[in-house]
Amino acid sequence: MQTYRYEVRFLTPAFLGDAEQSGRWRTPPFKAQLRQWWRVVYAAQAGFKPGLEAAMRQEEGLLFGNAWLTDGFRKSLTRMRFDKWQQGSLRAAQWSSLSTVTHPEVRQAVASDLYLGYGPVVLPRGAQRPTLKANAAIQAGESAVLSVAVPAQHADRIEQALALMHRYGTVGGRSRNGWGSYALIPQEGTPELRGALPVRDWQRCLELDWPHAIGKDEKGPLVWQTTPHADWKELMRTLAILKIGLRTQFRFTTGRNAPQPEARHWLAYPVTNHSVGPWGGSARLPNQLRFKVRALANGQLVGVIFHMPHRPPPAFHPNRTAVEHVWQQVHAFLDAPAQKLFRIQGPKP
Template sequence: MIITRYHKTETLQLTVEFLTPTFLGGADQNAELRAAPFKNLLRQWWRVAVGSRLANHTALLQAEGDLFGSVLDENQASASRVRLALTPVEGAFLLSEKGIFFGKTPHPEVKGGMAVENALYLGFGPITLKNSKRYIAPGSKANLLLSFPCEEKAHMVDLLHYIDAFGTIGSRSRNGWGSLSLSGEGFAKKDVQTFATAPVSHLVSDKQGRQYPSLLGADSKGVLCWEVDVQKGDWKATMQSLAETYMTLRTKINIKPQGLKERHLLGYPVTNHALTEWGGNNGRMPSQLRLMVKRSPDDQMVGRILHLPHCLPEDKPWKNNLGPPLDIWRSVHAHLDANKHFHRCGGTR
């Protein structure tokens, strides 16, 4: 990681390694290396790295706009003070259109237990029954040049550690696609157990929590992040483990009969279980669970499931129909703790 100074600006040079197929859509919805999604990735994890230090959502938006630029209105428009440039590493960057397959898993709610393609389950949209969109191939690398105000150095380095440990990018990135790893001179990977956390009971509480991710969550067993080791750096085997675990977890959460059920709190919409009061099939509430493939501090490829907790939006009519969200999330955590293939990050293997 090379640091230079020029007119009160710091510059970091890093290498981005793509660990799973990455769907960064261009104008034709096929992949290309673009700066805009990386700018969004920086903003997303800046909110987690810095969010808990700011009083509320309004203060967060103001600080984010001051650093990354804002177009809220004519009086508040400002240019970003963060600049980045991405260039492919010559000989180590490839766009591919090859089909993506890594096994099938029986889904109990599809035709009485029909086996479904794991890749399709995690990537429906860019991946279809017949083919997939063009993607950045796993193993591809790009150079990242990042410039920002000197006074923001600590926050920027902090958020880069979040991205390296938990960040994914592009279409279906919450399901493990677009997983990436950062490296560079002076950039050391951070152990998951060393990140700042808050009790999950506080983060999902109406009185104490916020309706956006602002910190990692933890309980008595540690950070709400589970990990599976995969031999020989096989991203397909890692994604297969994630798909099987995620499918089993979701189908064990109550969804029948029709109406608002516990599984809706894991993310919305739910296939074949739309709610009129939540906007039907057009409603959206992103899942707090994030799947990813990462490189551990000892440079081994691992799969991770992260619960990034926050309060539910107040406009969702869940309060009078279901029990406390924390109870539902505790059942999810218990299911993951009981999975013999996964362990808490930093826990016993």
């Protein structure tokens, strides 16, 4: 077995629910992350060839455990453990609401944490400020040591997946909005994180209905970075402003039970007060655009926005032309000088 040890340090609060839905150090979210990014590495090494899923699921089931292979249930060959399992140190009574942002579709200013964290962050009836829904969350700056053990023959892909977790990974509730951003810091005896950026032409990515690569266009990878910020609170406000802007550029002409989807529905679904009748009440379409917070060597933080394009599930009857048009507008919005973002390149092999 090949063993790795990393300090996991959170850069923004993480909403990792235990049995009581309070934040606690737990390995399952990180094993899920490792599995997700392992698939991305596998797809890139397979050259994104058609039909790769069958062989990938076979190998994934052997490595991470399964109950679907023809020879029966198998335990995971991948082992993970933290050196501590305690509850997060950030209590609901200590939650300090972030500064507000303007939303053109809302009459009053909206707290940044409520906008980006709605669900784990709530505004109780009669309250003036948002707070945590659960008893606790893991605070920014908290850390623990994660040990990972895998069979040596799988070490190459696992190492590359861990590197992608470090650069793009987030865990917990509302993690696609940047909550639960973390850094993996190799401990003594563990090699430095390495691996190339798995990119693919973003329109070709729409051939598959699962996130298998970071998109690219004629300008390069679809990865944008903010200017440096002194702390996570102001950075999350910046991310809230960006998300509001890229969403509200698509204006609705219908309300509840629209007869067909509008452009904004393809960003993420459901949308409050703007349902699509043919999609029903239980349809879920996660946003393909993800936020991540990274730490710089000088202690400042930057926000990273990246697009993992894929075709919406068949149940949505996606119109490819409409989907492409929406994402072209999003890319143009993020490239516009007014957003003060710049494209960044990934690591080379």
